[in-house]
Structures are given as structure tokens and as C-alpha cells.
Amino acid sequence: MNLRPAFFFDRDGVVNVSPGAGYVLQRADFHFSEGIIESLAFLKTKGFALILVTSQQCVGKGLITQSILDDIHAHMQEALSKHDAAFDAIYACTCLASDPDCSCRKPSSEMILQAAEAHALDLTCSWLIGDHDRDIAMAINAKVPHTIRVLGEKPVGVAAEHSIVATAQLPGLLKSLLH
Numbered sequence: 818m819n820l821r822p823a824f825f826f827d828r829d830g831v832v833n834v835s836p837g838a839g840y841v842l843q844r845a846d847f848h849f850s851e852g853i854i855e856s857l858a859f860l861k862t863k864g865f866a867l868i869l870v871t872s873q874q875c876v877g878k879g880l881i882t883q884s885i886l887d888d889i890h891a892h893m894q895e896a897l898s899k900h901d902a903a904f905d906a907i908y909a910c911t912c913l914a915s916d917p918d919c920s921c922r923k924p925s926s927e928m929i930l931q932a933a934e935a936h937a938l939d940l941t942c943s944w945l946i947g948d949h950d951r952d953i954a955m956a957i958n959a960k961v962p963h964t965i966r967v968l969g970e971k972p973v974g975v976a977a978e979h980s981i982v983a984t985a986q987l988p989g990l991l992k993s994l995l996h
């Protein structure tokens with residue numbers, strides 16, 4: 818079987834503008850970050866499977882239902898499709914951080930390993946981009962070798978292979994790395 822490389826994307830603070838301490842609770846709160854649509858479209862032309870891996874504890878907290886989260890993602894995918902930039906799959910951990918039975922919350926590798934199995938991905942040549950220590954730690958735990966960190970207010974405890982200060986720099990970085 819031919820395995821594909823994947824590019825894993827964290828959502829809040831990477832794909833869309835960070836909602837800060839809160840959550841994206843409706844379509845209208847979801848705003849694409851600068852450079853993201855262009856980056857996704859570019860990666861698609863390079864043959865990467867595009868996989869969203871996101872923690873949405875807001876569902877576990879009862880702030881929104883699973884169907885509202887699905888609606889926000891459908892809205893995102895519809896907008897991306899117009900640019901041939903839609904995700905191939907979306908994995909969301911909706912558990913509470915305090916849930917002792919949760920095995921999927923980052924930095925667990927579970928969402929990445931599930932995606933690898935379901936979509937025949939070659940993790941040995943895959944990438945992850947995130948804006949938090951637990952995103953980069955998740956890649957390390959899943960043995961995804963290439964990582965990019967979007968720097969922000971969050972302190973860096975787990976170093977990534979590459980860092981950018983804003984997603985607007987992502988298209989340029991990807992074009993220099995993946996020519």
C-alpha cells in the first residue's frame with residue numbers, strides 16, 4: 818500500500834485566529850488566520866494529506882454541543898473547498914482536561930495514530946504545526962519528525978524544528994522547505 822505523508826494542523830491559533838482564553842462557540846467566531854488557506858492549498862498540491870487535530874473541551878464543558886462543533890467545521894471546510902484547501906479529516910478531542918478516562922487529549926498521540934491508520938499515512942515523513950507545547954509534544958509522542966511552532970504569548974517549553982512569529986510567514990516557509 819502506498820502511504821501518504823500528512824500535514825497535521827492544530828486549529829485555534831493556527832488555522833483560525835485564537836479565541837484567547839475562550840472558545841469558538843459559533844460560526845461567526847471562526848476567522849481564518851493570515852496565510853493559512855494559501856498554505857493548505859500549497860500542501861495539497863505537494864501531495865500531503867491535510868489533517869486537523871484539535872482539542873475542543875468546550876463540548877465537554879457543555880458550552881456547545883457536538884453538532885455545533887460539527888457545524889463550525891462544516892463551515893470551515895466549505896470555505897476551504899473553494900480554494901482546493903479543505904482538510905482530508907478532522908479529529909477533535911472533546912473531553913474535559915480533567916477526565917481520567919480520556920486517552921485522546923494532547924499531548925497524547927492517539928488522534929495522529931488513528932488518522933495514520935484510517936488514511937494510510939506515512940508518519941516518518943509527516944509534519945505538524947501548532948502554537949502550544951502540547952501540540953509539539955503530541956508530534957514527538959507520535960514520532961512525527963517535522964514540527965513548526967507559531968510563537969505567541971504561550972511560553973515555549975518544547976522546542977519545535979522550525980518557528981514562525983505569525984501564520985502570515987507560513988506560505989513562505991513551506992515554499993522554502995518543500996520546493
Ligand SMILES: [Mg+2]
Pocket residue numbers: 827828829830831947948949
Ligand atoms: Mg492552538
